[in-house]
Amino acid sequence: MPEHQRADARRNYARILAVAEEEVAAHGAGASLEQIARTAGVGSATVRRHFPTRHALLEAVSKQRIEALCARARELAAKDDGRAALLEWLGDVVTYCVSARGLAAALSYEADPTHDNACSAALAEAGNPLLHRAAQQGAVTQGATLTELITLIVGIVLATEHHPDPATAATRLFHLSVAGLAPRGEASGE
Structure with a gap:
């Protein structure tokens, strides 16, 4: 304002x-x-x-939560294990999105690609150091972007928001997406 x-x-x-x-x-x-x-x-x-726009209103309503998630990313940047820090932060993003109605919608991209999504941009900027460190440590897929990870979280949260227990459902889907479908120790399907 x-x-x-x-x-x-x-x-x-x-x-x-x-x-x-x-x-x-x-x-x-x-x-x-x-x-x-x-x-x-x-x-x-x-x-x-x-x-x-409705999106502008949702961004304003979500501003404090976005700032808290950005601060959390900076806090986790001190962890030695890049993958653990990134996954802990992304888990926090899932938790915030489930508990703060409207936050997932604020992070989603509108049909108009020229609209700058300030919420997603702030999270991407804050979380990029976590992603880059995890990638440097060989702990995440090369080329993955924070925008893609936020989009994945938004999809999970929006898909589970009417579930009887949205927090549990969203967390499970997030962990499933991180782990993949193959049991630990098995080949990745090649």
Whole structure:
């Protein structure tokens, strides 16, 4: 929120964001923008002026969680085992996405490829050192990108969000994707 905006515009922004956080927590990424406007005591046009797209609103609602995940990546960068650090951080991303409704949608890419996804970009920047160190240690597939890993997590979380136990289902699918289908010690299917 730019500081040069009028005081009433800053108050509206803060009120809309607070209401949006509650609505997204209750209803996920599909939270009603009209309900957010009504509860915040502003018109729909005011909501859209501050948040021109649903994705922009979800990014704003998810900002603190993204910042916490970025800080966690920096913290884990001190670990010696690059693969363990990367997998612990990615596991944290899965956990956050499951527990924070709307976060997975904020990390997903819209149909318009020109839209810059600030949430995913921030996570990629924070997690890239973990991925690069794990790759240098030969612990992950060469050429894998953090964007691909975040996309995988988003897919898992979105696919399990209506499961009776989404946290367990998402965590299991994440671990299955990391381990692969072959039992330990068996050839990779070549």
